[in-house]
Amino acid sequence: MRHILVADDEKNMRWALKKALFNDGYVIDEAENGAVALNKFESSIYDLIILDIKMPEVNGIDVLKTIREKDKDIPVIVITAYGEIDTAIQAIKLGAVDYIQKPFDINELKLTIGKALEITNLKEEVKFLREELNGKEFDIIGESSKLKDVLNIVKKVAPTDATVLLLGESGTGKELIAKAIHNLSKRKDGPYIKVNCGALPENLLESELFGYEKGAFTGALSRKPGRFERANGGTIFLDEIGEISPSIQVKMLRILQEKEFERLGGIEILKADVRVIAATNKNLENMVKEGAFREDLFYRLNVVPIQLPPLRERVEDIPILIDYFLDKYSKNLRLEKFKIDKSAMKFLMEYSWPGNIRELENLVERMLILNHGSVIKKEDLPLGSNKMIKDVDKIVLPPNGISIDELEKNLIEQALERTGYNQTKAAKLLGLTRHTLIYRMEKYGIKERRDSD
Structure with a gap:
């Protein structure tokens, strides 16, 4: 559903436009002068703006200049009085996509709106295709059974809106899997926003994620939408999720539970129509036990965990x-x-x-x-x-020789220690089956120190 801002100082004109466009499925917001139009532009996201040139307080040309300083892409259609062709040309030079003269036929305006939105859609599609073509060099490569297992899960979870938690060591391709999930989802035509949670300090990360209002803090000279707001209708990929602070964890939990948030310094409750994919190379379960990560947030993130195998x-x-x-x-x-x-x-x-x-x-x-x-x-x-x-080649034969049995026993003990005596994981480290590992533990008198599985 497309959102349009109609800025005109004539109440009857706003009413007529709202009624006509509402019947075509558009959501219409009104502004009675240029100052109100700028305030609404700052606080909301629109797909198109209809702007009268002659308005009190701030005229349409100045409104257009401010809009273009902050958003180069949003289509703006200006309305001019009969005979003001020079003003219309000036508006086109400043970035308006089209103009229409009063009095005008409402069907003519509808055609102009449809054309402007279609051009915007084409631009977004071209941008998306360019990103896709540029991304071809980062395809998921491999034929191993472990990679195929991961991709099978990806194919199953991608069409849903389920939250996904990607687990694995650094460099295993978590970002590639996140992008693949987005590309295979029903949100593929929507935005895909990436955030490296470990690369930003806490205060900056909070404002980047949730946005802020003008005056929310020193240096906040205008309203700025956050990453969640920009990802509306699409996917947000939160890399290194284990790095976020307790205060941000609380806000993240609210988004996952209630699908809503507020900008810093704001009171307006915003809806988050966003699919969340998170990734970490940390053991979040251990962090929960240590009190470093909220248990309720962990379970909200861990809806569909995908473990990426190391190389x-x-x-x-x-x-x-x-x-x-x-x-x-x-x-x-x-x-x-x-x-x-x-x-x-x-x-x-x-x-x-x-x-x-x-x-x-x-x-x-x-x-x-x-x-x-x-x-x-x-x-x-x-x-x-x-x-x-x-x-x-770290095992070097000593000059006096070595006992193979002692070496094997030592390696088994190391593997068990490293995996917390998880026999399945220890067997994998040693290239053995679990049954073989148990046999050799019995052979060398290695006792279980805890339950293995």
């Missing part, structure tokens, strides 16, 4: 990702691709990738710049202080 658990995707990044950067940098021999590829597939896909992408780009056109061997990998080699 070390998607080993079969590593060659596919390398080829993808090679294609991407060889085109961008106009460099000849390198080739990777078997020893180097084996090594890359055995590496633990603590930085996940982001680390792999950076490595490929660096290798391309330094070794384009070459054949990459294990010793050619630009690994800085042999960090990767130490990570993979």
Whole structure:
């Protein structure tokens, strides 16, 4: 439903326009002069403005100038008196999309409104398509079973409006999954707004999320819509949600429960028709136990949790990702691709990738710049202080030999300690089945210290 602001000092004109346009399904707001028009523009969001040029207090030209300073895209149609063609031309130069002269036929105005809104829709569609085309280089790449499991959940949850919580280490592709959910949803034609909650200080994050009114704090010279307001009808992606403060957690809970919020310094209750996707690399359940994160907010966010696997658990995707990044950067940098021999590829597939896909992408780009056109061997990998080699080849046979049984027992104990004695997770770390792990625990007399599963 489109919202239109009609600004005209003639009461009968406003009434006639409101009645005629209301019957066509538009929601009409009125302003009796230029000052009121600017106040309403500051406090609400409109799809189109109909603006009379001659109004008391602030004339239409000055109103148009102020609107264009703050919003370059909203379509404005000006109404001029007969014979004021020079004023109409001035308005067009200032950014009005069209003008209409009094007296006018209401059907003519309706056609003008329809054309202006259609042009706006086309601009938004072109912008969306450009963003989509630019985003093609960030497609979700891989054929591993774990990635397919994630994508299957994405396909099921995307058409709904359910809140999604993306969990996983840094660099695992949480932002890509969030965008995929939006693109597959019924909100795909609406806005997609991203917020990195960990990148902004608390006071700035609060004003960015919820917006503020003029005078809400020092430096608030005009009303500013927040990210939730801008995301209306679409999706908001809250990255690093575990970083938000307790005070912002309270406001976030209200949005998720009541679908409403207020701008800083404001009293107007605004509705939030927004789908929320959140992401974190932290353990929110532990944060709840420690009192660092609200339990009720956690359950509101955790409606559909999606755990993204680290790259070390998607080993079969590593060659596919390398080829993808090679294609991407060889085109961008106009460099000849390198080739990777078997020893180097084996090594890359055995590496633990603590930085996940982001680390792999950076490595490929660096290798391309330094070794384009070459054949990459294990010793050619630009690994800085042999960090990767130490990570993979960290077990060194001592001069006096070693007991394999003692080594295996030690590794099993380390895996159990790391996973809090969760046998399923410990088995995965060791590349064993849970049954095999239990057998070897019994073999080496390793006792369970707590319930495993």
